[in-house]
Amino acid sequence: MSARTLFALLVLLLLVLFAWLNWGEINKPTSLSLGLTRVEAPLGLVLVVALGALTLLYLVFTIGLETAALLEVRRYARELLYYKKLAEDAEQSRYTELKRYLEAEFQRLAEAERQEIQALAARVEETLEKHGNTLAAYIGELEDQLLRLLGPSQNGKG
Template sequence: MNFRTIILALTVIAIALLAALNWTALTTPSQVELGLSTVQAPLGLIMLALTVLLGIFFIAYVLALQGSVLLETRRHSKEMHAQRELADKAEASRFTELRAVLEAQHQQGQNALMTRIDALEAHWQARALEMENSTAAYLAQLEQQLRVSRPEV
């Protein structure tokens, strides 16, 4: 138990014990001054009733305060949950955007690579055709030289 709760419980027990032990003194009628008039009533019982009434008001105040705190906590919790959902959606959106950017960069890189491969392939085909033509020209030249050097029989 909390230290304050123990002190409060001991105070209530002390008041109840004191009232029980002195019940006859509390219920003894006496002159009670009410400001404009005087009344014959047990002063101790009136004071005890006012103490109980004060305790009831105190408990009602504490319960109302605790209820308002609980409602405020619940509202705050809902707001935090909404903010958390917004943050999660924003993070998911950032991931989606990052994925789109990465896919676009990947596609650009792949397109650049395919363009370069196509250019290299065209270059190698041109080079192969050039070498083929060059080889054919050399062979034709060699055949012509062979014909010139060897008369036809």
């Protein structure tokens, strides 16, 4: 219990104790004016009943406020859970989108790498063919020179 509630209960208990100790005086009949007419009634009892009615009204009002606050807190909790789920779904959606983007990017990079490898292989093949042709030409030239150098001596012996 809060300090305010304990204080209110203590004051109420003291008033009940006061009324119990002075019950004889509270029940003494007195002439009371109600505006247009006068009645004989115990003033203390009228005041105690009025205090009890006000206390009861206060309790009903307080319970109503507490109930309204609890319902509002419950509504806020539901909204909070809804927005939390919405945020988690959005985050999951972003992860899925990022995953798709990365997969597409990796696929694009793999395709670019494959094309680069093909281009490099074609250049290597072209270079090998060019150097092979050059080498064949050099070998042919060397053979011609060897045949020229060795040719007259072999032609005379043969």
